[in-house]
Amino acid sequence: MSNANERIDALVKGNDVVLFMKGTALFPQCGFSSRAIAILEHLGTPYETVDVLQDQEIRQGIKEYSDWPTIPQLYVKGEFVGGSDIMMEMFESGELKTMVSADA
Numbered sequence: 001m002s003n004a005n006e007r008i009d010a011l012v013k014g015n016d017v018v019l020f021m022k023g024t025a026l027f028p029q030c031g032f033s034s035r036a037i038a039i040l041e042h043l044g045t046p047y048e049t050v051d052v053l054q055d056q057e058i059r060q061g062i063k064e065y066s067d068w069p070t071i072p073q074l075y076v077k078g079e080f081v082g083g084s085d086i087m088m089e090m091f092e093s094g095e096l097k098t099m100v101s102a103d104a
Contacts, residue, residue, distance in 0.1 A: 004061035012065075012075045017047035017100055020062045021072040025049050032084040036072045039084075039091045045100040076100055 011018055017040070023029030025037050040047050052059035052071055059071070066073055066080045074081040076099050081087065090096035 004055075004057035005065060008058060008061055008065045011048070011050060013078050015048040015075075016077055017045055018050065018075050019047060019072055020050045020052055020058070020075075022051070022053050024051050029053060032070075033072045036074065036084045036087055039087050039096070043091070043097055043100055 008020075019033075019036055019040065021028060021033035021036060023033055028034035028037055037049075050058060050062075052062060062071065062073055063069055068080065068083065070083050072084055074083070074087055081090070081096075081099070087096060090099070
């Protein structure tokens, strides 16, 4: 499982904004992933996605990496943000826009 952990770590640290999700940005495979993509699209920030349905090691490994049981999971500048409910709350408050656009 350490190989998956290393791959996840490289994805999280190698992208300013990365969403681990079910499906792809064009074809989300669950409502929560769809909502997460809609939020990111509305913010207009560049982001990467990882389809956990394509890799069982990543699907399980991301839950252990973040100690968070559900998918999708958003990371901004190497930091775990949360799932779609947390993303929605932060989007509505303006905090997520500040987070993704802040120069760090």
